Amino acid sequence: MMEQNRPNGTLRHLLTLEGMPKTQIEALLTRARKFVRPIGEAPVHTHSLAGITVANLFTEPSTRTRVSFELAAKRLGADVVNLEVQLSSRVKGESMLDTIYTLEACHVDVFVIRDAETGVHELVASHVKPHASVLSAGEAHVAHPTQGLLDALTILQAKDRFDGLKVAIVGDVRHSRVARSAWHALTTLGVAEIRIVAPRALMPPAGEFAGCERFNSLDTGITGVDVIMMLRIQKERMETAAIPDADRYFQKFGLSAERLAKAKPDAIVMHPQPMNRGIEIASDVADGPQSVIKDQVRNGVAVRMAVLEAVIEGRGP
Ligand code: NCD
DSSP states (O other): OOOOBOTTSOBOOBSOOTTOOHHHHHHHHHHHHTTOOOBTBOOOOOOTTTTOEEEEEESSOOSHHHHHHHHHHHHTTOEEEEEETTTTTTTTTOOHHHHHHHHHHTTOOEEEEEESSSSHHHHHHTTSOTTOEEEEEEETTTBOHHHHHHHHHHHHHHHSOOBTOEEEEESOOTTOHHHHHHHHHHHHHTBSEEEEEOOGGGSOOTTSSTTOEEESOHHHHHTTOSEEEEOOOOGGGSOGGGSOOHHHHHHHHOBOHHHHTTSOTTOEEEOOSOOOBTTTBOHHHHTSTTBOHHHHHHHHHHHHHHHHHHHHHTTOO
16 A cells, blocks of 8 residues: 655545554544534635645546535635546546646646546556645545545544444445445544444455444344444446345335334434435435434535645645
């Protein structure tokens, strides 16, 4: 794995939460908390990224993550450009690195990248100029570090602690970068019990998610938990034949109000979105009093502001 920190110990790239020290994760969460405002209040605006240019390069569809990175950069005073790479240069055969060099010539400082393949982020990070940073906005099924941070922040706000919590990660864990980044963050932050709850076909390979107990039944898996983290079925990462039937899936693995009652009475329900309502989660649960799904979205902007500010501040004067 590539070194994400500068020799002076500050964060330069954010590609994964795997191996990130607890103190560094905690510092990012603390920084993010300064940027959180209740929904309905005016958002924070600063000039800490004035003169900095951020490029969002997304080769996979995204609404929330892209908008959230864009708002985060703008609210810190940066210039932002958005490129949908598959629509422009990639189809013309221009390589990702050529696109990066073009953008570097336009004084881009931070590259925010989402890609369906593994390794692209690291390749770019190892080729950019020393002052530039690469932030992952999603890498295949492997990593989605800002999502892991925003999920941790959402849990901390709701529960005020990590130790002693029981967290169930439910659904298509096999194909989920959200699950992997959450697992890295929560394990490091001291969550005592993380359960993987999935049908056999969507279980991650043996050897991954070490230390997590695995459940093939949703009812058993969520009994007594504090946090239920639902995942989207990643159809785009499955062969057509493997895509589960929607009605059957909901019957066995959909989170309904009746099922939610098996968790602790004050359990929170999370989902990274986009949601398949009626397939992995019932609408009344997604919109219900235990849902923190909107908090996750709000925290997403705050976390991305924190990460952007940290990587730029760490460059020094
Ligand atoms: C997630 C993603 O793209 O990994 N969405 C997001 O970033 N909010 C989850 C998903 O697509 O299921």
